[in-house]
Amino acid sequence: TQLLEQSPQFLSIQEGENLTVYCNSSSVFSSLQWYRQEPGEGPVLLVTVVTGGEVKKLKRLTFQFGDARKDSSLHITAAQPGDTGLYLCAGERSNFGNEKLTFGTGTRLTIIP
């Protein structure tokens, strides 16, 4: 059973449109990371959120951590072809003595020029 479910699994939209992808769990996480993975490469960290309700912006990408720290969202404004990739969320279960992350199921995003 996957602890972190991402939706949608696949998303294909036109350049310039806005989109939101979701990362949901029934468990509480002390922090949550978002990674982007391009074909043939390993994932690369985009952002880490640590406080319930926290919002972080990275240019056209906005990340939010849920108030209860069980979910997160990624909103992209005016999507560009360079945003194409697999987006993975990853949560840390506790902030003391836990050395590993739980990764979500992933959202594969395609931006059509």
Place this chain on the structure above:
Amino acid sequence: NAGVTQTPKFRVLKTGQSMTLLCAQDMNHEYMYWYRQDPGMGLRLIHYSVGEGTTAKGEVPDGYNVSRLKKQNFLLGLESAAPSQTSVYFCASSYATRFRGPDEQYFGPGTRLTVT
């Protein structure tokens, strides 16, 4: 700095054969991880290590063994490969402490393994 490197990049095995995947990092990271990536399942943790000489099981450890004899290297072994182990394998490392939790993970480029 090369970051995290993985050897080999591609491999085809027959059922029952064995092989070792090598991961090396030059960032002096304490923590290292092996994941497998299958369609629709994200990344699943196989084994990990919090320091030289230590290893621990992850979410899907069966059929795999690991060793961390040197801080910079983390080896993943398949003793008797099965078609269910066909996957893309990623190694990652991070600088983390028990008091701060996992830090950013740096990933290698992956090894694509096919077991026929």
